[in-house]
Amino acid sequence: MAEPIVKFQDVHKSFGDVKVLKGIDLDIMPAEKVAVIGPSGSGKTTIIRMLMTLEEPTSGNIIVDGTNLWKMEKNGKLVEANEKHLREVRGDIGMVFQHFNLFPHMTILENCMTAPIHVKKEDKKSARENSIEMLEKVGLGDKLDNYPSQLSGGQKQRVAMARALVMRPKIMLFDEVTSALDPELVGEVLEVIRDIAKDGEMAMVLVTHEMDFALDVADKVLFLDEGVIAEQGSASEVIEHSANERLKSFLHRFR
Ligand code: ADP
Numbered sequence: 001m002a003e004p005i006v007k008f009q010d011v012h013k014s015f016g017d018v019k020v021l022k023g024i025d026l027d028i029m030p031a032e033k034v035a036v037i038g039p040s041g042s043g044k045t046t047i048i049r050m051l052m053t054l055e056e057p058t059s060g061n062i063i064v065d066g067t068n069l070w071k072m073e074k075n076g077k078l079v080e081a082n083e084k085h086l087r088e089v090r091g092d093i094g095m096v097f098q099h100f101n102l103f104p105h106m107t108i109l110e111n112c113m114t115a116p117i118h119v120k121k122e123d124k125k126s127a128r129e130n131s132i133e134m135l136e137k138v139g140l141g142d143k144l145d146n147y148p149s150q151l152s153g154g155q156k157q158r159v160a161m162a163r164a165l166v167m168r169p170k171i172m173l174f175d176e177v178t179s180a181l182d183p184e185l186v187g188e189v190l191e192v193i194r195d196i197a198k199d200g201e202m203a204m205v206l207v208t209h210e211m212d213f214a215l216d217v218a219d220k221v222l223f224l225d226e227g228v229i230a231e232q233g234s235a236s237e238v239i240e241h242s243a244n245e246r247l248k249s250f251l252h253r254f255r
Contacts, residue, residue: 011060022227035214038224094164100156102148109144134162154185
């Protein structure tokens with residue numbers, strides 16, 4: 001039996017007096033596709049930010065590929081992780097945000113090449129070849145020399161995906177990546193995510209309000225409500241057949 005690639009063990013998070021996560025236990029297997037749904041303020045983005053090492057839990061453990069994100073062993077003792085340790089774990093994790101966060105002064109090819117060259121120390125030629133391959137995969141092979149400002153929102157989001165994928169992460173995080181798009185551009189972005197999901201190897205965590213998409217892509221769906229996982233199961237169990245009243249009333253808004 002394979003080990004989970006991500007493990008949350010009784011993770012709590014407070015901001016001041018506000019308890020945002022109240023004991024999250026979660027296993028994500030390699031290659032598993034997990035959709036996270038739930039009302040605004042339920043803690044979805046906080047979970048994603050924790051996986052990105054942008055927030056430290058108030059208590060509990062987050063273990064990625066066997067490595068505790070925030071604690072490391074030093075001289076036989078567990079101590080707080082240093083920046084080098086965090087950087088190493090981050091290398092396994094790719095993220096796509098709601099707002100694309102592309103570098104405006106770089107072409108889309110340069111946007112994709114920069115992390116492999118500067119973070120992974122890949123040589124320029126192979127970074128270039130891999131980036132072109134990834135941009136072709138997301139349907140932008142004819143836009144390599146364009147700048148982000150010359151692209152539509154959907155195209156920018158596809159660049160953001162190529163840029164994350166070119167780092168060959170073990171886990172990809174998608175935080176409401178279609179929420180900022182005009183409705184007519186949502187489909188093309190979801191289509192690319194479906195394609196990526198089919199490739200198989202990566203674990204994916206998707207915060208989304210697109211229920212049909214979650215039904216289609218997710219192996220597992222989590223319903224987050226007021227900082228706890230109130231329901232989890234297969235996409236069909238959670239989205240189509242749950243008896244949880246709060247979940248049903250949440251879903252009702254999308255039907
Ligand atoms: P969701 O993604 O489900 O909308 P979030 O994880 O963004 O929820 O936020 C959950 C709660 O945590 C919200 O009440 C939000 O105001 C609060 N929160 C998130 N980040 C911070 C922060 N840096 N400081 C204070 N409160 C925060």
